[in-house]
Amino acid sequence: MQRANILITVFWIGLFTALVYMIYDNFSKYPNEKSKSTTTIIPIYPNNSLWQISNEKELCFYYITKCTDPASVITFNTTDYWSSIYNFYITKLKETGWQTNSSVLTSIPTSIVFIRSDLFVNTSCETTIISKGNNNSKDPNTIKTYTISTVCN
Secondary structure, eight states: OHHHHHHHHHHHHHHHHHHHHHHHHHSEEOOOHHHHHHHTTSOOOTTOSEEEEEOOOEEOOHHHHOOOOOOEEEEEEESSOHHHHHHHHHHHHHHTTOBOOOOOSSSOOSEEEEEEEEEETTEEEEEEEEEESSOOOOOTTOOEEEEEEEEEO
C-alpha cells in the first residue's frame, strides 16, 4: 500500500512537471531578430567591467496579458556613477539618430528611454537604460550594475 502511494505521488509530480514544461515551452517567446540586431549597435560603455547581452525566453500569455515581444537586454558593470552613464548615452545615442524626451530639470532622471523608427520599415525600436539595484553608494570603487533593454515592434 505504501509503495502504491509513492508511485502515485511520483506519477503526479512527473505529470505536473511535464505540464509546466509544455506550458513554458509553448507560451514563451525569444526577442525578435530586429531587437537582437538593434542591441548590437548600442555603443559599448567605455569603462565597463562586464558587457553581457542576453536574449532569454520569456513567458507570454498573449490572449490574457497582451504581452509584446521580450527585450534583448545588455547588462554591464562599472564603478562610474549614473550621471556619467546618463551623459554618455544621451550624447552617443542622439548622435546616431535616437530620440529622447529625457532632460535634467532638478536632478538626473533614474532611467532614459530612447526611440528610433528609421532602422526597419514599419518598426519602432525602444531602448531603455536603467540603473539596476543599489547604485547609490558614495564609494567610488563600488561596482554598479546597469541594464539596457531594447524592443523593436
